[in-house]
Amino acid sequence: MPRFSVIVPAYQVQAYLHECLESVLNQSYPDLELIAVDDRSPDACGAIIDEFAARDARVRAVHLPKNVGLGPARNAGMAEATGDYLLFLDSDDTLTPDALRCLADRLKETGEPDVLVYDYARTYWSGEAVRNQAAAQLTERGPAPFRLEDRPGLLRLLMVAWNKAYRREFVEREGFAFPPGYYEDTPWTYPVLMTAESIATLDRVCVHYRQRRRGGILRTTTDRHFDVFEQYDRVFAFLAERPELVRWKPVLFGRMVDHLVTVYTRPDRLPRGSRAAFLRRARAHYRRYRAPGASVAPRARVHHTLIRCGLHRTYEALRLASALRRRVARYGRQLLRGVRRVLLRSHYRLQRCLPLRADHAVFAAYGGRGHGCNPGALEQAFRTFAPHVRTAWAARPEHHHTIPPGPRRLTPGTAAYWTALARSKYLVHNTDFDPRLVKRPGQVLVQTQHGTPLKHMGLDLQERPAAGGGTDFARLLQGVDQWDYVLSANRHSTLTWERVYPGRYTTLEYGHPRNDVFHTAGPRDVARLRESLGIPEGTVAILYAPTHRDYRRGQSPALDLQRVVRRLGPRFVVLARAHHRHGGPLTVTSGRVVDVSDHPSVESLCLASDALVTDYSSLMFDYASLDRPIVIHADDWEAYEAARGTYFDLRACPPGAVARSEDELIDIFATGHWRGSRSTQLRTAFRRRFCPYDDGHAAERVVRHVVLGERDVPPVVPLDERRPVPSCDASREHPPLATVAQQPGGALTGPDLN
Incomplete structure (x- = not known):
């Protein structure tokens, strides 16, 4: 059986x-x-x-x-x-x-x-x-x-x-x-x-x-939709045969009315000539099965009145009036948007005629998302090492809660936003500001980038239609021409950026500012972050962060995370983070799989985890700076390489163990290979190649060079002398190195030196 x-x-x-x-x-x-x-x-x-x-x-x-x-x-x-x-x-x-x-x-x-x-x-x-x-x-x-x-x-x-x-x-x-x-x-x-x-x-x-x-x-569109009446006759006949179920009659009556309204109002179901007859049948059913005590939601009362009275002509008149009202409202909104757009453009032109404010800086990340990434670390460093500069952060309103105390909050598209872009001397972003930005003489634009490139970027996407088909390369180069400085974490990044984003900017090979927190946080901060995420004490927290797939329409995770934690047992939990381009959280159903897609700080998630599982995300380069185990899940390398293209074969020089299937990944963790000696050797070589400057002082070096004009910036701490904060299990071996500030939601922002 x-x-x-x-x-x-x-x-x-x-x-x-x-x-x-x-x-x-x-x-x-x-x-x-x-x-x-x-x-x-x-x-x-x-x-x-x-x-x-x-x-x-x-x-x-x-x-x-x-x-x-x-x-x-x-x-x-x-x-x-x-x-x-x-x-x-x-x-x-x-x-x-x-x-x-x-x-x-x-x-x-x-x-x-x-x-x-x-x-x-x-x-x-x-x-x-x-x-x-x-x-x-x-x-x-x-x-x-x-x-x-x-x-x-x-x-x-x-x-x-x-x-x-x-x-x-x-x-x-x-x-x-x-x-x-x-x-x-x-x-x-x-x-x-x-x-x-x-x-x-x-x-x-x-x-x-x-x-x-x-x-x-x-x-x-057919009269067979009238079958719905006989089906509800069967439902209520079933209730009549079961007196013990009569208490459900008011609920079923409400559901029936909602269903009849749906069939009647959908334009693709009933023939136009049958709509009045359907409403008469609906009115008869309403009166036949009406049950005392049936609750009607306020939004459904009009529909119940429509069915109860059989108001076909009234409904048609209301529908036409509603359609007319929506059309007028739509045209009115379009007119208002047009007027507002003209006024804002005029306002921006006027502000560009006024003097620059040498003590103002505007920061943004990922096109209006919250405080974080390299611009977030630099914004705090501005307030620490150049306190005379007043900072502002541009983000959409739903992300304002991530902005810590200190910077002024700006909403893209407002008059205050355009004023700040027109008159601030320093502009810092990890992608690009509004394409309508006109960079003035004397303004300094810092392009921080947001990771070390594994996949093809910039002009290299011209030969990759699956990844770069929608890219306006002429506009891309216009944006590059506005850059004054580009941050780089390593020689590989420097060579790549200068080739795929050709321009007159200066490359600052100083490391990624967002990784400074890995060296300034302490074990207590790690423990607090784990507690805020609900990670049970004594468990191994795996951060799962897949990247975007250009060759897929859907972006569902390649791993069945429920099966992974079920196979690994209660000692493991997974922090699942969807790529920021996916537009929504992951679907998780297990208490040991925590959806952290909306968490404001990926750096905090790195600190809270004991290991990283990713595919081709640039997060692996940052995580290597933390010197914790990394496992690569490369089940579709050939497809990814064909669609997007990569700058080197990750399988030949990985930062740790490589799994080519879900079962191999489970086996790597079940056997302890994820943190074995071979994985440690691979990570050490990877870290030496791609993390030469991530020593906790990258943001300071950038601010001293760009804002203070210093050329003798703090020297890089040798790799062997660095002590990134250990994972929670190992934190007892080292005393805290510093105390870090906390953003809303438990996000770390770096040393609290205000």
């Missing part, structure tokens, strides 16, 4: 069926049977199913003599099922990798519940994946299993059959089956959840729900 019976009905989905079936058969948990039901499909679905059945004994092909629709096709699949649990998967959707393994683990943890509810993400033709907005209902906190009355919020989820696993004995005992017609999931899902004696949740995306551009059933 298999653990899972995965039932896949197929009808006119020949373009997607291969991917769907492969996603099931390629699961890391192989104890399954795949029941593929050919619903008399007129295309090649039947032949595809037979091909899979011929090559894999776990596939069972079911061919129906006539087309019966999705619900009856699922019933035909259930009749053949022998697994402990039933799963339904639409034939244009896919299971995510390791989904069944996670389901099996959660079922075991929660004592074999009747129903296990898991999450999904909508996937679009562009490659974008958007997680279910009601994912908070799937939290694994609290007791499990439970009954529906303990977690009624589950009824807010999309009422579909394919986001749940059902214990087959429970389904057979209760006699559940799918009805014919559209919206067949409605009279299945509600009764199942209300009847189940035990329910559990899995806070993990297990299904990718494909959003097809054309051909989706629910996006087909």
